[in-house]
Every structure is written in structure tokens, then in C-alpha cells.
Amino acid sequence: MAADLDAARATPLTGMLAELGGKMVSYADHALPVQFAGVMAEHTHTRTAASLFDVSHMGQVTVRGPGAAEALEALIPANLIGLAEGRQRYGLLTNSAGGIEDDLMAARLGPDHFVLVVNGACRDADFALLKAGLPGLEVSMAEDRALIALQGPKAEAALSALWPEAAEMRFMDVREAVVDGISVLVARAGYTGEDGYEISVSAQDATRLAKLLLAQQDVLPAGLGARDSLRLEAGLPLMGNDMGPDVSPAQAGLGWGIPKIRRTGGARAGGFPGADAILAEFENGAARSRVGLRPVGRAPMRAGIVLFADQEGGTPVGEIQSGGFGPTVGGPIAMGRVDAARAQPGTTLYGEMRGKRLPVEVVPLPFTPAQYKR
Amino acid sequence: MTLSTMRFTEAHEWLRPDEEDPTVVTVGITSHAAEQLGDVVFVELPEPPATVAKDDEVAVIESVKAASEILAPVDGEVLEVNEALADNPGQASEDPMGEGWFFTMKIADPDALAALMTEAAYKAHIGE
Numbered sequence: 096m097a098a099d100l101d102a103a104r105a106t107p108l109t110g111m112l113a114e115l116g117g118k119m120v121s122y123a124d125h126a127l128p129v130q131f132a133g134v135m136a137e138h139t140h141t142r143t144a145a146s147l148f149d150v151s152h153m154g155q156v157t158v159r160g161p162g163a164a165e166a167l168e169a170l171i172p173a174n175l176i177g178l179a180e181g182r183q184r185y186g187l188l189t190n191s192a193g194g195i196e197d198d199l200m201a202a203r204l205g206p207d208h209f210v211l212v213v214n215g216a217c218r219d220a221d222f223a224l225l226k227a228g229l230p231g232l233e234v235s236m237a238e239d240r241a242l243i244a245l246q247g248p249k250a251e252a253a254l255s256a257l258w259p260e261a262a263e264m265r266f267m268d269v270r271e272a273v274v275d276g277i278s279v280l281v282a283r284a285g286y287t288g289e290d291g292y293e294i295s296v297s298a299q300d301a302t303r304l305a306k307l308l309l310a311q312q313d314v315l316p317a318g319l320g321a322r323d324s325l326r327l328e329a330g331l332p333l334m335g336n337d338m339g340p341d342v343s344p345a346q347a348g349l350g351w352g353i354p355k356i357r358r359t360g361g362a363r364a365g366g367f368p369g370a371d372a373i374l375a376e377f378e379n380g381a382a383r384s385r386v387g388l389r390p391v392g393r394a395p396m397r398a399g400i401v402l403f404a405d406q407e408g409g410t411p412v413g414e415i416q417s418g419g420f421g422p423t424v425g426g427p428i429a430m431g432r433v434d435a436a437r438a439q440p441g442t443t444l445y446g447e448m449r450g451k452r453l454p455v456e457v458v459p460l461p462f463t464p465a466q467y468k469r
Numbered sequence: 470m471t472l473s474t475m476r477f478t479e480a481h482e483w484l485r486p487d488e489e490d491p492t493v494v495t496v497g498i499t500s501h502a503a504e505q506l507g508d509v510v511f512v513e514l515p516e517p518p519a520t521v522a523k524d525d526e527v528a529v530i531e532s533v534k535a536a537s538e539i540l541a542p543v544d545g546e547v548l549e550v551n552e553a554l555a556d557n558p559g560q561a562s563e564d565p566m567g568e569g570w571f572f573t574m575k576i577a578d579p580d581a582l583a584a585l586m587t588e589a590a591y592k593a594h595i596g597e
Contacts, residue, residue: 134533137507320507320533393511393558395531420510420533427511449529 100126106151107241107301115309115316122319123215125152134320137277138422141287141325142463145247146317147308149287152215156225160232161193161284163207170342172227172357172367178203181267183282185352187344188213188221193372194340195347197221198332202269202282210269210280212242212293214334241301246291246306246325248466253311254292255279261292266467277304283468288329288461290468327428328421330387330461336398336416337385337430343369345376346432347457348407348460353377384438387460388415388429390446392453395420395427400446402433402455412437415446424462447459470558476582478542481505482492482569483566484585495570496542498530500530506532512558514550514572521574523581528571530561535559542585544577 103121113119117128127149131137140146150381158167163174183202190196202210205445213221222236245254254261258274264283272281280295296304308314314443323333332338338347355361359374367373392395395418402413415432429446437444440459445452476484481502484494502510511531511579521527521541528539528550541547550572554560561569574584586594 128533130507133508324533393555394513394529395511395536397536420508420531422533 103423106147106149107298108151108243108305111302111305112149112316116398117316117318120319123152123218125215127152128316128318130318130320134318134324135422137315137317137321138324140315140446141289141317141321141435142248142423143248144313144315145245145253145291145311146250146321147244147314148244148317148322149239149241149303149305150244151301152291154211154213154215154218154221155237155240156211156213156222156244157235157237158209158211158225159207160230160231161207163209163232164203165267166229166232167201167209168357168363169366170225170368171199172353172370172373173201174354174363175201175203175209176363177356180205181269183267183284184383187349188224189353189367189369189373190340192341193343193369193376195338195342195344195349196224196305196340198334198338198349198352200282200284203282204269204271204280210295216335231271237295239298241296241298243294243296243301243308244287244291245294245314245440246287246289247313248290249313250289250291251468253308253314254294256311257307264292265467266290272372274304275307279304282319286329286331288326288331288463288465289325290466299311324419324422327417327419327430328423328461328463329465330430332385332430333417342432343376343381344373345381346383346385352376380435383434385416385430385432385433385460386438386440387462388418388431388444388446388455389458390427390453391454393427394448394453396429396446396448396453396455398430400448402431402444402446403452404437404444406445406452406454412444421462428462429455430460475588476585477588477594478540478585479594480540480542481595482539482542484542484582486582487573491582491587492576493548493573494576494582495573496539497570498539498561498565499591499597501564503562503569505564506530506537508533509558509561512554512561514554515547515574517547517549517572519547522571523543531558532562541574543574543581545574546577547572547574549573
């Protein structure tokens with residue numbers, strides 16, 4: 096870990112967050128805090144007040160030029176042509192095998208101007224894919240920007256104390272703004288299930304902005320540990336766990352990421368990598384799908400645990416991809432992909448851990464209701 | 470009872486000999502280990518009485534971060550487990566050297582204790 100950490104890239108906030116007591120780890124090749132006061136405390140603080148997360152490991156890609164929306168739709172099965180300026184949408188980068196290369200947010204800043212926010216672990220591969228897939232367009236990865244997530248029910252009060260317009264934004268709105276003299280790009284979104292913002296800022300202004308936000312009432316720093324338990328409770332999939340290059344959108348439970356207009360029978364159906372397989376699977380039903388899982392006992396069931404239909408014998412009917420303890424739920428929670436026949440809420444399955452099969456119930460997602468300000 | 474009679478293992482467990490019968494020890498994890506583990510959310514303990522050999526996995530501890538095994542620090546017999554941890558696993562993080570104890574055991578070879586680290590040696594081991 097130490098060697099990894101030495102090799103990890105510092106973000107514009109790494110030094111400052113380490114000074115604040117962040118326990119730093121290497122994540123997606125970046126030095127980021129895994130926790131400050133403790134995962135449980137930070138999780139609860141995010142659900143009840145507001146937390147600041149450094150998510151600068153994520154890639155921020157500008158795509159600009161004539162026909163940008165149409166060109167992006169050839170890579171991403173989202174409705175980007177119909178996306179209004181000042182709004183963003185969730186999307187997937189699919190591959191020709193019908194799997195998921197990455198998931199992302201696509202913000203439209205102008206008729207021919209988009210900013211994509213992609214996963215840190217995928218940023219180089221995504222950049223290559225976008226560069227190759229969008230000939231004739233400007234495709235540039237920001238190397239000198241930070242991304243700060245401010246999440247929780249007090250996030251609006253904290254940001255609007257510095258920039259009153261923050262309160263006017265709705266979920267998935269995107270605005271360019273000046274906060275105390277600092278130019279930022281603000282999206283009202285996040286990865287915790289709470290209301291909040293993601294704020295893109297230049298590297299040179301990042302520390303000052305983070306300090307301004309942390310000086311607001313109710314705002315404390317939080318780390319990757321809480322980010323993971325928050326997104327898990329919110330039922331939000333994690334690239335590399337709940338989806339990947341060999342997992343289809345239908346099996347990853349990401350039907351909501353592909354709108355009708357891009358589905359079979361839609362006005363702009365298909366036309367993206369793997370479209371035939373991906374759309375046929377939605378039509379015919381997927382063999383497996385992502386479900387919420389609640390272990391009946393107190394032991395957390397983590398990624399990799401194999402699921403069976405019966406307490407003894409039989410062949411696996413699924414596997415856990417994300418799992419741990421849900422501090423707000425107050426017990427262990429997980430998500431996994433299971434056979435369609437076993438995906439109904441209320442179904443009891445058995446997770447095999449430490450040589451024993453322990454019961455786990457299929458439940459609807461999310462575990463904690465989303466608090467977005469729509 | 471002072472800390473000085475306690476013994477420590479490289480697996481970050483502490484053993485506190487009973488005042489009456491020093492061949493019976495209470496076992497738990499150190500504050501250093503608890504800090505590294507983060508909030509403990511689940512503890513699985515053995516069913517006493519259980520005969521165990523040194524380094525056998527006798528208990529499982531799950532924190533918000535990961536699962537870890539608790540190893541038998543010496544050969545012996547587990548006499549009693551801290552049932553309170555089942556309902557309140559957080560005790561293992563909040564008071565690891567006190568209320569968060571895991572089990573008591575009868576040591577097979579009373580000399581085995583002397584081979585373990587003293588508090589000073591353990592502190593040096595973790596670089597304190």
C-alpha cells in the first residue's frame with residue numbers, strides 16, 4: 096500500500112486533506128483519503144449534514160465541435176441530442192461485445208460543447224476510446240482541474256452561502272459560476288443518494304475553494320470509505336464491481352441509463368457499440384440482473400461471495416459484486432447479479448462465506464431513498 | 470492489575486492474565502489494531518469450550534472496511550466468549566482493551582505467555 100501510495104498521483108487537494116487528518120490511500124492511481132474521523136461517522140454526517148469529498152481522480156473530458164451531440168450518441172446510448180444546455184445526463188460507454196467500458200455523466204454547456212465526467216480508473220482508456228471515436232472534434236482531458244463533491248442535506252445551504260444561485264439549481268442542472276472570485280463548473284448531482292453538488296475547479300484554486308466550503312457550517316471532510324457505503328445504500332453501481340466490459344447494461348440493472356428513444360422502436364434506436372446485443376437483451380429479458388441483497392444475519396457479505404438457491408448443494412445462482420455494512424440501514428447490505436428466476440424481491444438465497452451458507456434476502460433498491468432535489 | 474502483566478502478539482492481540490489464575494487469559498485486539506480496522510460491525514466468536522492451537526482462526530471480525538481473522542495466540546482452550554459483542558460489535562472499536570474483549574482461554578503451556586511481547590516490545594513493534 097505504501098509503495099502504491101508513493102507512486103500515486105497527488106490531486107490538487109491531496110496535501111491539504113492529508114493535513115486535515117485524512118488517511119491517504121492509492122485509489123485509481125491517485126492519492127485520496129479513505130477516511131478522516133471514521134467511515135461510520137462520515138457516512139452519518141453526509142446523511143444528516145454535509146461532507147466534502149475529493150473526487151479529482153475522475154476524468155473531466157471536454158468534447159467540442161460541430162455535431163458533437165450526434166457523434167457522442169454513436170458511442171453512448173443516451174439522448175444527448177435532446178439534452179438541454181445547462182443539464183447533464185447519465186450515460187454508458189458500451190463496447191462491441193455489448194458490455195460496459197465505463198459509466199459517465201455528460202453535461203451540455205453549449206450546442207456543440209459537452210463535458211464528460213468519467214471514472215478515474217478508466218480515464219486513460221476512455222480518453223483513447225473517445226479520441227478514436229470522435230474524429231474531427233476537440234477531445235481533451237483536463238489535467239489541471241480538481242473535482243470536489245459536496246454532498247448531504249446541508250450542501251445547498253453551504254454552497255449558497257458562497258454563491259446564492261446554488262439554491263436555484265435542480266438535480267442534474269449544470270452551471271458555470273464564480274464563487275468568491277473562483278471560476279467553477281457546478282453540477283447538482285453526486286454519488287451518495289443525497290442532494291449535493293459536484294464542483295469542477297482549476298488546480299490552482301482548488302485548495303482555496305475547498306477551505307471555503309469546509310469553513311461553512313455543517314461541512315466536514317469525508318473519504319472513499321464513506322463514499323462507498325453511501326453509494327451502496329443508494330443502490331448506485333460501481334464500475335469494476337457492478338458493471339464492466341463483460342457485463343451488459345441489462346444485467347447491470349442499468350436499463351434506466353438507456354432511454355426509449357435509443358431502444359428498439361425508438362426514433363434513434365441503436366447506432367452505438369454493441370447495440371444489437373444490448374437492445375435484444377432488453378427485449379428478450381436478461382438471464383441475470385442486479386438486485387439488492389440483505390444478509391439475514393449481521394455478517395457483511397462482500398464482493399465475490401457466491402449465491403445459491405438452497406442451503407446445501409446445487410449450482411450457483413448469482414454472485415455479490417458490492418457488499419458491506421450500511422450505517423444508515425444499520426446492517427449488512429449488498430448488491431449482486433442473480434439468475435432472473437431468483438431476482439424477485441422476497442426470494443431467499445444463500446451466500447457462501449467461510450464454508451457456511453448464510454441466508455440473504457433479495458430486496459428492492461435502493462436501501463435508502465434518494466434525496467435529490469428534482 | 471496494571472498493563473505491565475499483559476502480553477501482545479504480532480497479530481495485534483493482547484492477553485491479560487487473570488489475577489487469581491495466570492494460566493487463564495482474556496484476549497482482545499489492541500487499540501492500534503482497532504484503529505487500523507475502523508468501525509467494527511460484526512464479530513463471530515467460537516462456541517466454548519473449544520480446544521484451539523496457536524494461530525488457529527478462532528474468531529472473525531468485520532469492520533466497515535474488511536474482514537479479519539482473530540488467531541488463537543497460544544495453544545489452549547477457549548472458556549468463555551464476550552456475548553455482548555454479538556449485539557454490540559462496536560465495543561470492539563470503542564473499547565478494544567476493555568469491554569471489547571473477545572474470549573478467555575486456559576493456556577495449555579503456562580510458559581507460552583513469556584514468549585510473547587511485553588507492552589514495551591509491542592509498542593516498539595508498532596513503532597510507537
